[in-house]
Amino acid sequence: MEIKKFSDFSAAELTELWNEGFKGYASDMRMNVDTFVRRIPENHLSMESSIALCDNGKPIGFVMNGFRTVDGRLTAWNGGTGIIPEYRGKGHGKQLIGAALDVYREKGAEVALLEALSENEPAIKLYSKMGYEHIDNLRYYEQKDGLNPGVYATDAVHTYQFRFGLPQDLQRLNLHVGHMPWQTQWENIVNGESVIAVDDHGQVAGYALYKRVFDAQGEHISTSLYQCRTVNTADEEVPEVLKALLTQVYAPLDKKVLRRTVNLPLSERQLVRILEESGFKPIVNQVHMKYLLND
Numbered sequence: 001m002e003i004k005k006f007s008d009f010s011a012a013e014l015t016e017l018w019n020e021g022f023k024g025y026a027s028d029m030r031m032n033v034d035t036f037v038r039r040i041p042e043n044h045l046s047m048e049s050s051i052a053l054c055d056n057g058k059p060i061g062f063v064m065n066g067f068r069t070v071d072g073r074l075t076a077w078n079g080g081t082g083i084i085p086e087y088r089g090k091g092h093g094k095q096l097i098g099a100a101l102d103v104y105r106e107k108g109a110e111v112a113l114l115e116a117l118s119e120n121e122p123a124i125k126l127y128s129k130m131g132y133e134h135i136d137n138l139r140y141y142e143q144k145d146g147l148n149p150g151v152y153a154t155d156a157v158h159t160y161q162f163r164f165g166l167p168q169d170l171q172r173l174n175l176h177v178g179h180m181p182w183q184t185q186w187e188n189i190v191n192g193e194s195v196i197a198v199d200d201h202g203q204v205a206g207y208a209l210y211k212r213v214f215d216a217q218g219e220h221i222s223t224s225l226y227q228c229r230t231v232n233t234a235d236e237e238v239p240e241v242l243k244a245l246l247t248q249v250y251a252p253l254d255k256k257v258l259r260r261t262v263n264l265p266l267s268e269r270q271l272v273r274i275l276e277e278s279g280f281k282p283i284v285n286q287v288h289m290k291y292l293l294n295d
Contacts, residue, residue: 001053001054001055001092001095002053002054003051003052003053003054003099004051004052004054004059005047005048005049005050005051005052006047006048006050006051006052006062006064007047007048008052009052009059011033011036011037012033013059014036014052014059014062015031015032015033015036015037017052017059017062017082017084018031018036018062018080018082019031020082020084020085021061021062021080021081021082021083021084022080022082023084023085024085025082025117025120026117026119026120027117027284029080029082042188042190043066043077043079043182043183043188044066044067044068044077044187044188045064045065045066045079046065046066046067049065049066049067049103049107050062050063050064050065050079051063051065051096051099051100051103053083053092053095053096053099055087060083060084060087060092061081061082061083061084061087061092061093061096062080062081062082062096063078063080063081063096063097063099063100064078064079064080064081065077065078065079065100065103065104066079066182067107067109068182068185068187070111070177070185071176071177071178073110073111074107074108074109074110074111075109075110075111075112075113076103076104076107076109076111076112076113076293077112077113077114077182078100078112078113078114079182081093081096081097081100081114081123083096093122093123093126094126094129094130097126097127097130098130101130101131101291101293104293105293109293110292110293110294111290111291111292111293112132112290112291112293113179113181113182113288113289113290113291114127114132114288114289115138115181115182115263115286115287115288115289116286116287116289117284117285117286118137118285118286118287119285124287124289127289128289130291131291132289132290132291133289133290133291133292134287134288134289135179135288135289135290136179136265136266136267136287136288137265137266137267137285137286137287137288138181138263138264138265138266138285138286138287138288139261139263139264139266139272139282139284139285139286140260140261140262140263140264140282140283140284140285141260141261141264141275141276141280141281141282141283142258142259142260142280142281142283143258143259143260143275143278143279143280143281144256144258144259145256145279146253146254146255146256146257147250147253147254147259147278147279148253148254148278149253149254151253151278152243152244152246152247152253152274152278153243154239154240154243154244154247155240156197156237156240156241156243156244157243157244157247159199159244160197160198160199160205160241160244161197161198161199162195162196162197162198162244162248163195163196163198164193164194164195164248165193165194165195165196166192166193166194167186167187167189167192167193167194167209168186169194169196170186170194170196170207170209170227171186173196173204173207173231175207175231179265179288179290180227180265181263181265181288183226183262183263184209184226184227184262184263186209188226189209189211189226191211192209192210192211192226193209193210193211193212194207194208194209194210195207195208195210195245195248195249197241197244197245203232204231204232205230205231205232205233205237205241206228206229206230206231206233206241206242206244206245207227207228207229207231207245208225208227208228208229208245208246208248208249209225209226209227209228210223210224210225210226210249211223211224211226220255220257221257221258222257222258222259222260223249223250223257223258223259223260224260224261224262225246225249225250225259225260225261225262225264226261226262226263228242228245228246228249228271229268229271230242238270239270239274242270242271242274243274246274246275246278259280261275261280263286263288265288
């Protein structure tokens with residue numbers, strides 16, 4: 001067995017490895033070559049730092065890795081771990097995760113993050129044994145029907161001004177990122193949008209990051225929410241600001257489009273409650289895990 005870089009293989013070989021590595025997975029993770037290749041820059045993944053475990057030259061397992069500076073610390077992200085079925089249960093997962101952690105240390109990363117499906121108990125157990133800490137639960141929600149126009153009714157809609165822009169506009173706010181899931185950070189939201197709520201004094205009260213999708217005829221078909229948070233807001237005002245932001249993100253509320261949340265941390269209890277009360281249903285549950293490399 002030896003470890004090789006992704007850059008040693010063709011896109012077709014890596015796509016086949018990905019599809020075989022996730023065979024039998026709880027979610028359908030299959031991709032074609034174009035989708036696989038597009039995923040690499042969109043998620044800030046590295047071909048040089050992503051690794052494959054090989055048996056006599058044949059890739060049998062992998063860990064895809066990405067790096068980004070978050071709150072001043074170089075942070076690594078496990079963007080996918082898989083082993084082809086005939087090699088599972090033989091200790092290769094431990095070998096791969098250990099090799100990935102070595103790559104993170106060599107790059108000078110201080111923190112490593114990953115997500116795993118909540119029902120994937122073997123993987124979660126492995127990550128825990130390797131030193132990862134469970135820091136939050138994440139959830140994808142969906143709402144397929146139109147929303148009642150008054151579902152998020154609040155005076156805050158008229159209290160604040162809303163500035164619409166690009167995902168990178170959030171970076172200029174210099175906000176603490178913390179344990180925000182990798183794929184919900186602004187760098188990942190290709191062709192996304194942002195909305196910032198500003199009070200009468202020009203102070204930021206909250207913001208949201210989202211992405212709308214349109215079909216070939218230009219018809220709005222879906223909206224995905226990645227972040228919706230308040231900033232220095234009094235506790236009693238938090239629900240109102242969140243509702244005001246959701247009104248902007250999911251507009252027009254009465255239009256029947258697919259509305260989603262992506263990896264919403266369940267620790268954001270007030271946002272979770274507001275969404276569930278307006279008819280959003282859970283579709284995928286994940287755990288969010290962290291490894292401190294400098295401990």
